[in-house]
Amino acid sequence: MPELTDLNALISNFAIPWGINILLALATFIVGRWVASILLKVVKKLLNKSKMDQILVNFITAIINAALLLFIVIAAMDQLGVDTTSLIALLGAAGLAVGLAMQNSLQNFAAGVMLIVFRPFKAGDYVEAGGTSGTVENISIFSTIMRTPDNREVIVPNGSIYNGTITNYSARETRRVDMVFGIGYGDDIRKAKQILTDILEADERILADPEPLIAVGELANSSVNFNVRPWVKSADYWAVKFDLTERIKLAFDENGISIPFPQMDVHLNKSE
Numbered sequence: 001m002p003e004l005t006d007l008n009a010l011i012s013n014f015a016i017p018w019g020i021n022i023l024l025a026l027a028t029f030i031v032g033r034w035v036a037s038i039l040l041k042v043v044k045k046l047l048n049k050s051k052m053d054q055i056l057v058n059f060i061t062a063i064i065n066a067a068l069l070l071f072i073v074i075a076a077m078d079q080l081g082v083d084t085t086s087l088i089a090l091l092g093a094a095g096l097a098v099g100l101a102m103q104n105s106l107q108n109f110a111a112g113v114m115l116i117v118f119r120p121f122k123a124g125d126y127v128e129a130g131g132t133s134g135t136v137e138n139i140s141i142f143s144t145i146m147r148t149p150d151n152r153e154v155i156v157p158n159g160s161i162y163n164g165t166i167t168n169y170s171a172r173e174t175r176r177v178d179m180v181f182g183i184g185y186g187d188d189i190r191k192a193k194q195i196l197t198d199i200l201e202a203d204e205r206i207l208a209d210p211e212p213l214i215a216v217g218e219l220a221n222s223s224v225n226f227n228v229r230p231w232v233k234s235a236d237y238w239a240v241k242f243d244l245t246e247r248i249k250l251a252f253d254e255n256g257i258s259i260p261f262p263q264m265d266v267h268l269n270k271s272e
Contacts, residue, residue, distance in 0.1 A: 025079040032072035040065055056116045059141060111162035112141040125170035130160035174207065175234045177241050181248055182223030184258040189216065189224060195251050196228055205240050206230040223260040 040061055047057045116139060121127045125136050127146075132154050134146030144161055146154045169175070183192045196214050200206050210231045217227035228248075232240045252259055 025076040028079050029072055029076040032068075032075060036065070036068040036072065039068070059113070059116065107159040108142045108157045111158035112139070112143075114162055115139055115144070115158055116141075120166050121168045121171070125168055127169065128165075128167040130156040130164060132156050169237075170234055173234060174231050175237050176210075176229050176231050177237060177244070179228045179241065179244065180217065180225050181228060181252075182220065182225045182260055183252070184260050185222075185224060187224075187257050191255065192226065192252070192257050195255060195257065196226060196248065199244065199247050199251060200228070200230050203230075203240065203244070205232055205236045207232060 043064060044057060044061050047060060115121075121129075121136055123136050123138060126134070127136055130144075132146055132148070134148040134152075134154060136144060137147050137153075138145040141158075143155050143157050146156060148154060181196070183189070193214055200212050200214070206212060207230070212230035213227065214229075215227050216224060218225040228244070230240070230244075249259065251257075
């Protein structure tokens, strides 16, 4: 029968080859995903052993996973007889178009990679970067989350951080507290210096090495200014600064040492 012959020819020429191709494509995809999962586990284990930052580990494994998945999909489609050369060219053109449309995002992405690799700061550091000062809470690929001293959460694009100046106040174990205290020209300089010395020596948070500096730094218009520069642990910086400011003011008041403040004399000429 002609109809039966045509059906057999259709099955032989199209159904069976397509069925085999589909099975091969499925097998390629399944086996490829299985091999990729094993490879990802090995890579992640090696990266963790190298004590690399966890954010960078996750990023690298995500990139490898995406690349492997793309390779597996292309290999599976090749089994179906799809022209993968044209597909690769199409993907390249699409990638270029997306890249041009997302220049700022790619800039933040590249900056995020650089921040994670070179680590100018880490989570928990107090930094000034990208026009913001705060404690770093999280560093992601596109942005960095900071918490300000008044407990505001600020999300800063990584591009703004990496393209500007980064000041890390937590990078060093110690910091110098720079303060200036002025006394009147009629006050006893030696007495004022001794008061400052006694206050600094009584504070256990102030380090002996490097030695604190107490010196007359300027003969200003209305005051003799002392530069007071003790060294402290970075974690004690603000507490020491605030405490010393209060103690020195109280000590000067108790010992009759004046702290000049700006004054304006107004003279009125009485016209006849």
